[in-house]
Amino acid sequence: MDKLDHWQARVDLACAFRWAARLGLHEAIANHFSLAVSADGRQFLINPYGKHFSEIRASDLILVDADDPSTLDRPDAPDITAWALHGALHRNQPRARCVLHTHSKYATALACLADSRLPPIEQNCMRFFERVAIDEGFDGMGLGDEAERVSRLLDGKPVLLMGNHGVMVAATSVAQAFDDLYYFERACETYMTALATGRPLRIASDEVARKTARQWLEYPDFAEKHFAALRRMLDREEVEYRL
Template sequence: MNKLAERSDLDPHLNLSHWQQRTELACAFRWAARLGMHESIANHFSVAVSADGREFLINPYGTHFSRIKASDLLLVNADDPTSLDRPDAPDITAWALHSALHRNQPQARCILHTHSKYATALACLADSRLPPIEQNSMRFFERVAIDEGFDGMGLGDEAERVSRLLGDKPILLMGNHGLLVAASSIAQAFDDLYYFERACETYITALSTGLPLRITSDEIARKTAQQWLDYPGFADKHFAALLKILDQDEPDYCH
């Protein structure tokens, strides 16, 4: 998987440590683009590489998700605003939001922020709760934090405010904004991103019929959520399959 030895064109001053995390995060970017969960050159993913979470990898501003490579990812520090002075600096809102999250939520090793279509549609509704109407939505039963206090782009105080809302939940649905997923690994975060967007797609589609929804009881929803949590190796196997496809179709992602 480590293609570092094959690269003769890289700047020798680049910090290219944490190669596995770089490769996996590059895969997450490419698949977000393939699945239409990106937005222009906006949105941002990060993964913590230090024990306290303050050092993390993040995408540079202006690079399309479909073109991100492992070597493109920037190693930055949540306490060092000079990261924004470098020529390949991250987006200002990306640095502010992810720095605050990695400082205040060290358990959130991987953080994925998107404006994916159906999750963002849900974030626009006055009631942004996702009811347990099918297996995928039940996976997130009682596992979604909803931000109802949008106060502009994620800079300064807004970034700090948002960073404290997540708690022990894997999903933060950002009202009037989009979606944020946090997990202990890149594989888990991407799996949650994928399935939450699928659940939102089903819900928004069901709402569009105007017909009554078939909502399960809390007991069944809670039981199904636990079954998802107990399912053996699902996220890792899902992500391994995605890596294999990119190894064949887009091998430059891990350069």
């Protein structure tokens, strides 16, 4: 297909890459974002191997098919773990339209703790109350059987905290996925900072945490307005992301 296909999807995903770099959520040329463009999720856009998050443009993103084993033979092929993990996710979780995987600092720190639960100590933490799946079965890089195993762990939740690894966020749009990634990292940062004081935590009740999580879900157009603001800033300062 021509690189002009799915242009708005490309622009949105490129925006997410640029902002992940700006916010320090990236890991140079490692980590990967994808966006399904077919109804069954099997055709999706993903970043090619070797591009730094801060330089990715809409036209750099490659369109691949989760069922095509020759993908890794193409000159602009994705990273091998990106192909395995995202291919498995889009095959097995067709409702997960946008999948963002990072090793962001605070989420990864939480993934290193023996107890990787995020307690409801403030509003951002409460947003994810009972909405995070935790993988405690890390078995090496996300290749082969490991990618298939990981792809089945979300269980309808937007966030998969990958023990000993990092974080994966899945949503119906780039805007929602990026908003979840951003606020989950903020929540983890607050929690890890609070833990560092060594003082007792003020943990909300399950009832209050559920109420607050529901209020977040009902907040009108929050993710879309957040992402629109990010696009506007890039349009002023790094408009080449759209190329």
